[in-house]
Amino acid sequence: MAFENLTSKLQETFKKLKGKGKLNEKDVKEAMREVKLALLEADVNYRVVKEFVNKVTSRSVGSEVMESLTPGQQVIKIVNEELVALMGDSSEEIKYSKTPPTKIMLVGLQGAGKTTMAGKLGQYMKKQGKKPLLAACDVYRPAAIKQLQVVAEKLDLPSFSMGDKKSPVDIAKASMNFAENNKNDVVIIDTAGRLHIDEHLMDELINIKKEINPDEILLVVDAMTGQDAVNVAESFNEKLNITGVILTKLDGDTRGGAALSVRYITGKPIKFAGIGEKLTDIEVFHPDRMASRILGMGDVLSLIEKAQESIDEKKALELSKKMLKQEFTFDDFLEQMQQVKKMGSISDIMSMIPGIDPAMLKGVNIDDSDLSRVEAIIKSMTKDERNNPALLKNSSRRKRIARGSGTKIQDVNRVIKQFEQGQKMMKQFSGMMKNPKKGKLKLPFQLPF
Amino acid sequence: MEDKQGFFSKLVSGLTKTRDNVASKIDDLLNFGGAIDDDLYEELEEILIMADIGVKSTTKIIEMLKKRVKEEKIKDPKQVKAILKDIIIDILSDGSDNNSMELPAVYMIVGVNGVGKTTSIGKLANVYKKEGLKVLLAAGDTFRAAAIDQICVWGNRVGVDVIKQQEGSDPAAVVYDAVYAAKSRKSDILICDTAGRLHNKKNLMDELEKVNRIVDREYPESHKQTILVLDATTGQNGVIQAKEFKKACDIDGIILTKLDGTAKGGIVIAIKEELGIPVRYIGVGEGIDDLQEFNANDFVDALFNDVK
Numbered sequence: 001m002a003f004e005n006l007t008s009k010l011q012e013t014f015k016k017l018k019g020k021g022k023l024n025e026k027d028v029k030e031a032m033r034e035v036k037l038a039l040l041e042a043d044v045n046y047r048v049v050k051e052f053v054n055k056v057t058s059r060s061v062g063s064e065v066m067e068s069l070t071p072g073q074q075v076i077k078i079v080n081e082e083l084v085a086l087m088g089d090s091s092e093e094i095k096y097s098k099t100p101p102t103k104i105m106l107v108g109l110q111g112a113g114k115t116t117m118a119g120k121l122g123q124y125m126k127k128q129g130k131k132p133l134l135a136a137c138d139v140y141r142p143a144a145i146k147q148l149q150v151v152a153e154k155l156d157l158p159s160f161s162m163g164d165k166k167s168p169v170d171i172a173k174a175s176m177n178f179a180e181n182n183k184n185d186v187v188i189i190d191t192a193g194r195l196h197i198d199e200h201l202m203d204e205l206i207n208i209k210k211e212i213n214p215d216e217i218l219l220v221v222d223a224m225t226g227q228d229a230v231n232v233a234e235s236f237n238e239k240l241n242i243t244g245v246i247l248t249k250l251d252g253d254t255r256g257g258a259a260l261s262v263r264y265i266t267g268k269p270i271k272f273a274g275i276g277e278k279l280t281d282i283e284v285f286h287p288d289r290m291a292s293r294i295l296g297m298g299d300v301l302s303l304i305e306k307a308q309e310s311i312d313e314k315k316a317l318e319l320s321k322k323m324l325k326q327e328f329t330f331d332d333f334l335e336q337m338q339q340v341k342k343m344g345s346i347s348d349i350m351s352m353i354p355g356i357d358p359a360m361l362k363g364v365n366i367d368d369s370d371l372s373r374v375e376a377i378i379k380s381m382t383k384d385e386r387n388n389p390a391l392l393k394n395s396s397r398r399k400r401i402a403r404g405s406g407t408k409i410q411d412v413n414r415v416i417k418q419f420e421q422g423q424k425m426m427k428q429f430s431g432m433m434k435n436p437k438k439g440k441l442k443l444p445f446q447l448p449f
Numbered sequence: 450m451e452d453k454q455g456f457f458s459k460l461v462s463g464l465t466k467t468r469d470n471v472a473s474k475i476d477d478l479l480n481f482g483g484a485i486d487d488d489l490y491e492e493l494e495e496i497l498i499m500a501d502i503g504v505k506s507t508t509k510i511i512e513m514l515k516k517r518v519k520e521e522k523i524k525d526p527k528q529v530k531a532i533l534k535d536i537i538i539d540i541l542s543d544g545s546d547n548n549s550m551e552l553p554a555v556y557m558i559v560g561v562n563g564v565g566k567t568t569s570i571g572k573l574a575n576v577y578k579k580e581g582l583k584v585l586l587a588a589g590d591t592f593r594a595a596a597i598d599q600i601c602v603w604g605n606r607v608g609v610d611v612i613k614q615q616e617g618s619d620p621a622a623v624v625y626d627a628v629y630a631a632k633s634r635k636s637d638i639l640i641c642d643t644a645g646r647l648h649n650k651k652n653l654m655d656e657l658e659k660v661n662r663i664v665d666r667e668y669p670e671s672h673k674q675t676i677l678v679l680d681a682t683t684g685q686n687g688v689i690q691a692k693e694f695k696k697a698c699d700i701d702g703i704i705l706t707k708l709d710g711t712a713k714g715g716i717v718i719a720i721k722e723e724l725g726i727p728v729r730y731i732g733v734g735e736g737i738d739d740l741q742e743f744n745a746n747d748f749v750d751a752l753f754n755d756v757k
Contacts, residue, residue, distance in 0.1 A: 041504045043684030046495055110707065110735075111563025111680060116593075140735070142602030143595040150594035150616070195710045222563065226501040226684025228712035249562060252647040254686040277592075277650075 028060045031075060044257035045230040048086075048264045056082050086260060087287035092244065092269040094125070097215045100185035101133070101176065105212075107205055107240065108220035109232060110193030113248035115144060117220050117274055118190040119151035120282040121246075124272075125186055126157060133184035135175035136161035137168040137208070138192035148190050155279055158182065168192070172208045189214070196235035205240055217242045218271065221262055223250045229258040230265045237266040247285060248274035263287070330386035333419050334378045337371055373407060377415045380404030392416055485518060485526055493533065500715035500752070503685050506722045510536055534749050540718055541745035543727035551672040552582075553631065554638045555664050558704075559657060559694055560678035562645030565706035567596060569678050569732055570640050571603030572740035573704075578607055582637040587627030588613035589620045589660065592644035600642050606737060610634075620644065624660050628668045639671070648693030661698045674701040676729065681707045681714035691720045705743070706732035713752070 032053050039049045059078045096102045104121070106114045115138065122132040134152045136159060138144035145161045152159035160175040172189055179187045191208065194201035209217065219233060219242045236242055245262055250273045263270060270285040378386065380401045385391045392398060398416075402409045490511055497507040513536050518529060556573070558566050567590065574584045586604050588611055590596035597613050604611035612627040624641055631639040643660065646653035664673050677700045679687055694700055705714050708731050717728050728743040 037504050040498050041685055043501075043686070046499050109682065109710070111565055113563055141599070143598035146598045147593070147595035154594070195707075197711060222680075222682070224561070224680075224684060224686040225682050226687075226712070226716065227499050228501070228682045228710065229684075231711040232682070249647065251649075252561070252686065253649045253689060254684070258684065 025061050028057060028075070032057050032060075035079065039257065039260075042255035042257035043224075043226045043229070043261075045227050045261035045265070047230065048261050051264075052082060052086065083260075084288055087263055088269055089288045091284050091286045092271055093284060094216060094271065095243075096130075096186075101179045102130075102186045102216070103176070103189070103212050103214040104186065104216045104218060105189045105191060105205075105208065105214045106218055106220055106246070107191050107236060107242070108193060109195065109222075110141070112193065112220040112222045113274055114138075114193060114220045115147050115151065115190050116279070117246055117248060117272075117282075118148060118188045119155055119157070119279050120274060121272065122152070122157045122186075122188055123155045123279055124282050126155070130186045131184045132157060132186040132188055133175065133179045133182070134159040135172060135178075135187055135189045137171045137175075137189055139164040139166070139168055139171070140192045144190075144192065151279065158184065160187075168204055169207045169211050172212050176212055196232050196239075202235070202239050209240060216244060218244050218246050219262075219266075219268075220246045220248060221258060223247050223256045223258060223273075224252060224254040225258040227261075229261045233262040233265050237268065242266065242268055244269050244271040246270070246272045246274065251275045251277075251281070330378050330381060330389060330419060333422060334375060337374065373405075373411060374415050374418075376405040377401060377407055377412055389416070389419065485523065485529060489526060489529070490515065493529075497715065500713035501684055501687075501719075502715035503688065503719040506719040509722065510540075510718075537718060537752075538745050538749045540722050541728070541748065543721075543745075550638075552637045553635075553668075553671045555628075555631075555668060555671045555673045556638065556640045557643065557661060557664070557673065557675040557698065558640060558678060559643050559675060559698065559700075560645060561647055561690055562593075564645070564678045564680040564683075565704075565732060566590070566645065566678045567599050567603065567642055568735065569704045569706060569730070569740065570600065570642055571607060572732065572737060573730070574603065574607045574609050574640060575737050576740060577638050578609060583635065584609040585627065585631050585634065585636040585639045586611045587624055587639060587641040589623050589627075589642045590644040591616055591618045591620050591623060596642070596644070620656065621660050621663050625663050625667060628664060628671075631671075632668065648690050648697075654693065654697040657694075657697045675699060676702050676704055677726070678704045678706060679717065679720075680712075681705050681716075682710065682712040683716055685716065685719075687716035688719050688723060691724050691726055695724060695726070700726050702727055702729035704728075704730045704732060704740075709733045709739070715752075 035056065036049050036053045039052065040046065044052075056075070056078050059082075060075050094102070094104065106118055106121075108114050118134050122134050125132045134148055134157055136145040136148040138148070145164060149159050149161065160171075160178045162171045162174060168191065175187055175189065178184075189208070189212075191205060192201070194205075196202065208214075217240050219236050221229060221233065225232070233245070245266070245268055247256070247259055247270055250256060259270060262268075270287060273283055273285045275281045275283055381392075385397060385401075392401075398409055398412045402412045405412070493514070494507050494511050497510060498504060502510070510533070514529065514533055517523075517532050517536070521532075523529060523532070558570055558573075560566050570586060574586060577584050584607070586600060586609055588597045588600045590600070591614065594616070597616060601611050601613065610630075612623065612630050614623050614626070620643065627639055627641060630636075641660070641664075643657065644653070646657070648654065661673075661675070664671065675694075675698045677691060677694050679690065683690070691700060691703070703717060703720065703726055705717055705728050708714050714731075720726050721728070728748075731741050731743050731748075733739045733741060
């Protein structure tokens with residue numbers, strides 16, 4: 001749910017500009033202070049914010065804005081363009097070596113999520129038809145090797161380790177031989193977490209790099225990192241000349257400004273994002289989508305992609321028609337839940353829909369683990385009840401449903417309430433999604449003012 | 450990692466970079482000999498924000514600073530720094546005696562993924578064992594691969610027992626077992642590890658509530674403390690983390706880890722200011738002794754480069 005708060009902040013700021021026929025420099029300056037504070041609150045580094053704001057300011061006081069009839073929208077457009085320019089506009093994948101094995105080194109601070117990411121990345125590549133090997137070079141943290149082994153086992157991937165008594169350089173080197181002998185075309189090297197100011201341990205990484213000459217050195221960065229992200233990224237990049245970044249824990253509610261900072265400071269692309277607890281929760285990072293998410297247009301492309309992967313298109317279309325017409329029954333509710341379940345956690349999905357304020361989601365309180373209970377409750381309703389929810393005002397009906405589904409009446413009440421809230425939300429959505437053209441949602445640069 | 454550093458010098462060296470970043474700028478600013486004007490305040494504001502204190506708390510702090518400068522009729526920019534320090538120390542200070550502990554005690558260690566919960570537990574166990582207390586650990590992180598092995602390694606290092614089950618088992622069951630083991634072994638303090646969880650995952654937060662309830666129900670005579678472990682590199686999300694964990698289980702204090710890097714850890718100022726949760730300990734390295742009691746004066750002194 002990164003960036004939503006920034007989104008609403010920016011929207012608020014620009015609402016103030018809305019009424020203005022023309023902007024003067026003072027207006028722009030005031031708006032830019034708001035942009036600055038919003039970005040800072042999102043943990044974008046101060047240096048980055050300053051430069052960003054300067055750029056936007058100098059473009060905003062230019063004639064294109066001043067003479068425009070909608071100066072507020074013009075400024076937003078500039079902010080968006082500069083954000084996209086900053087984040088990069090296309091996603092970048094792993095560069096596989098022409099002479100396998102492709103060697104990938106994961107580096108970063110302690111607790112960034114390197115070991116878990118090694119597994120996720122391996123899983124991702126395996127799905128692409130590669131034969132990755134996970135190499136355990138973290139000899140310092142207790143049980144780190146075991147962790148990588150367990151992760152590998154869960155994913156049915158091979159792992160390579162030599163215990164914690166050998167030097168990481170030797171282990172990395174030996175893993176290459178192992179890969180060659182076992183026909184692994186990718187080696188993912190999990191290194192120990194270290195501080196970027198720890199000369200001794202940074203030298204160790206430099207030595208591994210010298211020894212195996214990796215194709216990719218990916219810096220793993222926690223999306224929740226604050227101002228320090230620039231120091232970390234700068235040092236790792238300076239010492240190792242990293243080839244890219246992986247952002248982890250992006251499924252939290254962090255605003256994720258670190259993404260902007262790291263990208264800006266290193267100029268290196270963010271290639272992947274970790275988006276959940278499961279070992280399959282990894283996705284290619286789309287910088288352009290992230291930028292549009294900042295401005296409240298939501299991550300619609302990701303949503304559509306996810307939906308296409310797992311949803312029956314016909315049913316989805318029907319459902320969206322119903323959403324628009326606001327004829328939404330319990331059957332649809334159930335249907336939708338089953339479809340959505342296939343796509344991943346509901347809260348993740350909701351967070352991708354444009355214009356959804358996280359505060360709005362809180363009242364709905366969707367918990368994935370409750371789904372099966374909800375299913376049982378809805379299935380215990382009669383056809384009439386499902387199509388005509390008003391019937392459920394009758395409490396003996398509710399009691400019967402509770403008995404039938406083996407739940408308590410309170411549970412039934414809750415589901416009905418959730419359904420009603422869902423209906424309410426549908427109404428709000430339908431206002432936002434007026435022209436859905438067959439699976440291809442239009443993404444105009446248009447904000448609700 | 451072997452060099453033996455003293456308690457204070459470690460804190461100092463841990464905070465060196467912090468000082469370099471923040472303090473030198475403040476000194477540049479305040480020695481410039483300029484007037485106390487909006488520019489000065491704006492620059493101070495920026496410096497505090499760079500320390501991850503956050504816009505909201507920074508604004509409040511600057512307001513307080515302005516008020517005091519006006520009330521005390523300060524004219525010299527150099528004195529502004531002393532007042533600024535004073536204000537921050539005031540925010541961080543906790544009226545109560547941090548580490549007075551009633552026995553038997555149960556410590557629940559919670560936090561998001563990767564902040565250093567298990568490592569902190571190892572160090573904490575070491576502190577209490579050295580004080581002559583009988584310590585027991587519970588391997589409540591049954592989710593992350595090899596988390597149980599990790600805490601067992603720490604148990605060995607410190608020389609305390611670890612109550613555990615297999616990976617994937619119910620953490621509530623592990624804590625239940627541990628409570629009974631603590632009772633029958635007459636342990637002074639039981640420290641429970643928990644799986645890292647993002648605070649916006651409702652089911653996991655519910656699980657945490659459940660584990661807490663078990664301690665309350667099965668071990669009512671114990672004094673339970675729930676400690677949030679927070680990574681010093683965390684930005685503004687730290688406040689939200691503290692808020693959400695506080696909702697699931699009352700948070701009694703914070704262990705601020707990884708202060709030996711360049712991160713400033715200023716988010717604890719925002720957390721204390723907004724939520725009143727005090728910092729108890731700070732982590733300044735990977736070694737077994739790299740855990741120190743938090744001291745607001747030292748922390749702010751180090752932050753502002755005033756350590757002798």
